Amino acid sequence: MQEHEADATQASPAREVGDFLRRRREQVAQRWADEPLFRTVFTVSRDEAVDAGRVIVDALAQVADAQRIEDPDAAGFTGVREQLARMGAARSRAGLSTTQVSSELAALLPPVENLLVADLAQEDPERRRECATALSVLMGTLRLVTMQTALSENQALIDRQRLQLLEVATPVxxxxxxxxxxxxxxxxxxxxxxxxxxxxxxxxxxxxxxxxxxxxxxxxxxxxxxxxxxxxxxxxxxxxxxxxxxxxxxxxxxxxxxxxxxxxxxxxxxxxxxxxxxxxxxxxxxxxxxxxxxxxxxx
Amino acid sequence: MSEHYARPVAGHVPVLRLGDVLLVTLQGDLHDGMASQLQQDLAETIAASRVTGVVIDISGVEIVDSFLGRVLAETAAQTELLAARTVVAGMRPAVAITLVELGLTFPELRTALNTEAALALLAQPVVANRPDGEGRP
Incomplete structure (x- = not known):
């Protein structure tokens, strides 16, 4: 592990994942559009879901390039934060608990992972395992960002309601x-x-x-x-x-x-x-x- | 002595005499020096002119710090010694909240909603004017 860290500078697993995401952007977006999360949020047309998927894949690739796959505050996420919040909020409105939304987000990982493994079939197993780990860490961060955004939305709602309560509760x-x-x-x-x-x-x-x-x-x-x-x-x-x-x-x-x-x-x-x-x-x-x-x- | 309220000098707060009552209107920021000067002016004017009441209108004062608060309380106490009564009128809500948060509640201080109420309060007989309101007729 130690020597891998040392020579990881020229092509670290995170970079590799970034390249892969850019290369397979279209396929990943298409596969995600069939997942329950995208299917239920974008009910109007499949193209819309694919578009949203592309945007998120781009953001993920950007984060992977910046080698910050574990950082939920990475610059790459800023652009998609609103999109993720909208998706999370839509699922919450549909009556799903936080855990259910979270597991729907987790379901986005397997399709990408399968693609990645197929892509790196020629590489040596150790390298493949590292890339898969990097990808799942990245997806985990995406999940974290979504939940964070959704929770802060909820917090804002609670704050707003508390203010309203203060106003209505004290008539003179x-x-x-x-x-x-x-x-x-x-x-x-x-x-x-x-x-x-x-x-x-x-x-x-x-x-x-x-x-x-x-x-x-x-x-x-x-x-x-x-x-x-x-x-x-x-x-x-x-x-x-x-x-x-x-x-x-x-x-x-x-x-x-x-x-x-x-x-x-x-x-x-x-x-x-x-x-x-x-x-x-x-x-x-x-x-x-x-x-x-x-x-x-x-x- | 009378020039203290007849011709206000720069740095002095004008003290107006209305019959038996002295009226002081504070406006805007009041420097510590001016507040002390006012305290002195008031004491001298009361001693010289034998008034029975002082109304300090602070409706134009946005900020009262602990020093000005203490000056108000001290002024009230010293006019009491000179056999006159002081009423602080028209304190703003924000000022009242600040003073209370600072722990300055001035239980001995007479207060009124505005100058009119203060003059009405001073017109009442002395015994009836316990500041806690117990003795109001």
């Missing part, structure tokens, strides 16, 4: 002139509480709100981190000249807070949103009174 409601409320639903992490804080403070400015109610009825648990976020929001609102009321503290949560020894002393709290609204209205001087019981008088 105007309850009265000068009173706004944010019903918090779901677990509060630092990213969400940051968004809550920003939207609430902006609403305070826009609506000239003297009172802001943070309703945590929908927050399943309150730990020290959530409590800290709440205190920060309350402090920031106070700095802007608005008063914050935290409402919707369920008995279990009240117990947890006391057990954890959290000091919410600086925060005004009420049991329900109705209580908080009542408090704010009282502070604004707009008290709610029952309508005179006319019905009772007439009866």
């Amino acid at each position: 409601i105007k309850l009265w002139d000068g009173i706004v409320a944010v019903p918090l639903i779901g677990t509060l992490d630092s990213a969400r509480s940051q968004v809550v804080m920003e939207t609430l403070l902006n609403a305070v400015v826009d609506q000239h709100a003297r009172f802001a109610i943070l309703d945590i009825t929908g927050v399943p648990t309150v730990d020290s981190l959530v409590a800290q976020h709440l205190m920060k929001t309350v402090a920031a609102a106070r700095l802007m000249g608005a008063e914050c009321v935290v409402s919707g503290i369920r008995p279990a949560i009240a117990q947890t807070i006391v057990h954890l020894g959290l000091d919410l002393g600086t925060v005004k709290t009420r049991a329900s949103l109705a209580d908080a609204l009542g408090y704010c209205l009282h502070e604004l001087g707009a008290n709610i009174v029952n309508a005179p019981a006319e019905g009772a008088v007439r009866r």
Whole structure:
């Protein structure tokens, strides 16, 4: 193995594979077009599949020439990355799991390998074995690149959806002139509480709100981190000249807070949103009174 | 003494007198030197003119660092000593978030949404103006 490495400079297995791929470009593309991966992605015409196959073979040959068959970041892959992502995404949409897509990609290897072995029939067996190994390494890298691209697409989708979730999950409601409320639903992490804080403070400015109610009825648990976020929001609102009321503290949560020894002393709290609204209205001087019981008088 | 707010010199922040209240409007970037100067100007003006309240409008301030934050808190404390009340009005959301993230919550500082609310706050009787809102009528 050692001496092979030494004299590999004039015609390394990777180079050999590159030459082979260029020589047999047409045949490889034709064979790939019959594989399930290409057949199912390019349903319209076979020519399209063959074209796509040619592009990928070219990219592989380029990577092999650059002697970087093990490197998924090789320059040769840049051009086909989008194509591979489209193929991977199409298979995922068809309901295939990642493993199934991966094995469909693996199925691209045998046709090429057979061609290669047939091509190098005259070479000595050791050389043939090396070339076959180089080819399968190259195909493995192609598989890796495809899966990588598909996964990063998925990650981008998740990031986008998380952003959308942040937006929809924090509406600021105007309850009265000068009173706004944010019903918090779901677990509060630092990213969400940051968004809550920003939207609430902006609403305070826009609506000239003297009172802001943070309703945590929908927050399943309150730990020290959530409590800290709440205190920060309350402090920031106070700095802007608005008063914050935290409402919707369920008995279990009240117990947890006391057990954890959290000091919410600086925060005004009420049991329900109705209580908080009542408090704010009282502070604004707009008290709610029952309508005179006319019905009772007439009866 | 009155020239401190009558003729603002370069490097000074104008201090306007409206009846019993002094109004200071901060705009844009405030250098540390100007902030300290303002603190001094305010103390002298209050001592000389016997006002009962100071409104510092910071709605035009985009960035407040810990130094300016401390100057605001100190100004409030020193006007308290001179028997006047300070209200900081119109803090921007971004500024409030920054201060809270810096750990500066200024529990003693009186705040208001805007200058109008600040003047209304100062018009209320002194006992009713506990900063935590407990004593609001």
